[in-house]
Amino acid sequence: MSPSASLLQTVFALGAVLALILACGWVLRRVQRPQAPGLQPLRLRGQLMVGPRERVVLVEIADQWIVAGVSAGHVRPLAVLPRPDEPPAPEAAPAPGPDFHALLARFRKQ
Incomplete structure (x- = not known):
């Protein structure tokens, strides 16, 4: 060959x-x-980090909201609430931090 x-x-x-x-x-x-968003029975509504590996999540299932604590290897329900008629308002955007260029200029003057 x-x-x-x-x-x-x-x-x-x-x-x-x-x-x-x-x-x-x-x-x-x-x-x-993937299924259409309206057809999914389980939706994650929000989450909040409370530690490096721990967080609190808000899960919507049918007409209930479940607040659960999630850590490494464990999920624990904290509260079961009825779903409110109105969805929660979106969080306000955090205030912008100081301008890095202005901070650097201020430290150069000192």
Whole structure:
């Protein structure tokens, strides 16, 4: 077998493997269609970090809101509340911090 034929066979095999990988990805994307947001029975409404690995989450399930504490390997329900008629108002954006350029200029003057 000549070296050019061997190289051609290797390139063809590599192309076939790459085409197979792309085809599998396309099939998986078509099969695993996400549900519409209104049809999902469980929605994460918010979360708050209370430690490096701990947080409090608010989960909506049907007509209930569940407040749960989540830590490494544990999920503990803290409260079960009826869902309010109005969704919670979005949090106000935090006030912007001081301008870094202005702070740097002030420290240079000192």
